[in-house]
Amino acid sequence: MASTIDIQTTTKKKQKPLQHELGFGIHFTDHMFIMDYSEGKGWYDPRIVPYQPIVLDPAAKVFHYGQTIFEGLKAFKTEEGKVLLFRPDRNIQRLNRSNERLGVPHIDEDLALEALKKVIAVDQDWIPTEPGTSLYVRPFVIATQPALGVDASTHYQFIIIMSPVGNYYTEGVNPVKIFVENEYVRAVKGGIGEAKTAGNYAASLKAQEIAKEKGYSQVLWLDGVHRKYIEEVGSMNVFFKINGTVYTPKLNGSILDGITRSSIIQLLRHWDIPVEESTMSIEDLYNDAKSGALEEAFGTGTAAVISPIGELNWRGEQLTIADGKTGEVSSKLYDTLTGIQRGTKPDPFGWMVEVTL
Template structure:
């Protein structure tokens, strides 16, 4: 497939754009979306950019019954020089194919998907907000569309990209949030779908999030599904701990999503000569470090929030206050560095940005 394969139908009814202070996260959507079909025996075909619109699916479409779906999340930004750019979009499509393999979904052409995304963003460029802390959130996803109740991989799929102008993911913004360690439920296990970005992982996490919400916490910190001992992820983010000068994040073990922001943070830390380790870390080690006064910072990382400092951690009946409930020096540096690269204020020496 080439760019010549993408048909374009522009909307005749452009939507009114929301004010920057009304954005929130994931509430508004741009005028257009990209759609690509898959048919067994033909492959991926009929790529098109069309006006944003509802989907028409058979009630027996397999996505509704067996959850065969994957998705990604990335962003487009307007720089201080009024250039539009994407951040590590190639890595998102590579990870999408890794998720596809786990969910028995046919691989997409990553370069074609990137070119389609670039064209879609160019068409809806005016939807990229420019206020500080805002961006255009991009959601590529694939769903099984074959109308069949038999339990097998679907023979038909749709790959769709929608986009949403967004503000801060958390109402707290960059201010520290409170998280709660989940003691009863688990998010994923090694050998399951934890390292794939699929909807079922998020559905299984809703119960823990509901419990955290009721107790006044922003997110759930998940422990491993085997021993209920080792830290894995926090909500929809990867987690980092700064203990006695060293930044530690759980090693990718088959049940943890390999976050692209996570990888970016690790590279930035190494470039700043800040010690960083990817290894197993137990909740007991975290609590002990807090008791000894060596737990200096805790923060989550992800596309939506970029970085989310943690000011309080609740485990069992203990509430642990981290860095006096304030954002830490390393957390602030990482946030400033990544957002600086994304908005063009800092030179991208890593080769992460794609200018449109």
Template sequence: MTQALDIQHTLTKKIKPDEDKLGFGIHFTDHMFILDYTADKGWHQPRIIPYQPIVLDPAAKVFHYGQTVFEGLKAYKTEDGRILLFRPEQNLQRLNRSNERLSIPYLDEELALDALKQLIVVDQDWIPSKAGTSLYIRPFIIATEALLGVAPSTRYQFMIIMSPVGPYYSEGVNPVKIFVESQYVRAVNGGVGEAKTAGNYAAGLKAQEGATDKGYSQVLWLDGVHRKYIEEVGSMNVFFKINGTVHTPALNGSILDGITRKSIIQLLKHWNIPVVERTISIEELYEHHAKGELEEAFGTGTAAVISPIGELNWQDQKISLNGGQTGELSTKLYQTLTGIQNGILPDPFNWMVEATAISSHS
């Protein structure tokens, strides 16, 4: 599908924030991308416009039935001035898998990637260059049909907004304390846990509040049926190093197929470090700790890349991992992945995609 991309440049550029005070998802670039969908035309009218509020009818289905999906990825500026994206085709493939689960029409991935590159080129001055910074990119789709009947929408908008962000950790990669959640569940097999949709995150807020009140950074989610098998940590995938082998919960229909997760598994195999995707119970994890076999644990995701776990609290049983220090493997994974993303280290997997304007859609 080839459609002319209309670009409307802003007449009033924003003042860019101090790169030392970016935070995460606070500031937004000068422009955004929009693509419309109607049942009769399909996806149409791709355009880049000045960043602005959107106007929706109060009856828009996104507000009432949560028909929405999103993605998150980053762009990096290298020392030689190139703009690199980390595995963007994986994000768009996953977006379409989420679309399928939420009954949202298939999105042309090539068109979306071209539009994303065009948007980055238009706002390339917003990509921070300081170490640890990047341009966070949020593609999302919302159902816009103004009709309260419970059925898939016949109208949608696909949008991309971007935000310059600082390092997720202001003082380096430090271990966090995790509360094992036994009351609430995030998702179940057959639900929408493997889709990247807003409801999954709303479902986790109550438990996160409780964990924060107890002094913990995140929640470790257990499965929704038996309440014993480990699934995710916060909104990240989770890994455990046990006796030299790295274990991570197998994808089971309620766990998100994380792109960082996939990349970590590839890196471990590349280094000939044994890695196993399987079902892991919280009891088993505690037994390994009691035997001195649980060496490291960490979460993985786009925002933090690697988040080491220093303490777990399950039913008031607290255990410390690796003496509460960041493990050797966690450090190596973080440094390698961020080095590849920033163009500092070689990219043996061809993960990085250079962002340049695509003339076929302009």
């Protein structure tokens, strides 16, 4: 495998958007990373090129069989001008776990990290600095072999694109409203629920559309077998503080192993706040709320970081959590984690990785 990344910079720079008008995933930087794979040759020709369309044959397998995986992470610029990445090694490791599940060849993790750092360094002036903003980095793999046989592709591309972003939810860090899905199923153990692949998200879109029509930001998924156990929100893992203990659904083969999720668990234990990974039923959660035991709820993910949950709707029954306000633990977690990410708070865990410019 080649270890040198070729860099081809553009002289035609885009006009950057105003930081308070970024939105999420709408604008894209001047450059991208690409690396190719072919059976018998392996991964080759790693390069940074001007941001451009991808040209694919209409028979490319990604279009027909959905053989694709992706990741999401963020780059931050400190007040001193340092560029930091949050736990990028974990994203690369998870990318390869998703690759394994989808039959995609393993990517050298050292090379992937080098590619991340170099493409960010090339477009470092795209990193926004206003509160709540960051540079969202999207690595992904697509199957490019032009063939309609139902088997794994023999050709792939590994690509990294980047987007300056604001808050994922328009609510910002204010509580969001979540609709509990009863009709549709997203994933089951043994399927692809724990892989970060397009099919997982395609399975969620219809339910999310219905939820938005009802005035809800996202969908909370229940398990696909019993339709009663809490799993995750479409873009977040979920946590519930009940009688002083924080609970989150345990990983069961159909829930994404969130990097923010694991970081939150580590932070809570660092603060000596009890936290348990367990099987949780939606009925028990509603009973805890009615008894006053449910104190707060929040979602975690790369895009939103921490998103307080102010309301759930299950079978038409609305459940207001913490009077619809941001809870104390949610607020502390958000302030601490974003502070670590931006270099304004101590990083006792060694999570942040500096990009050499």
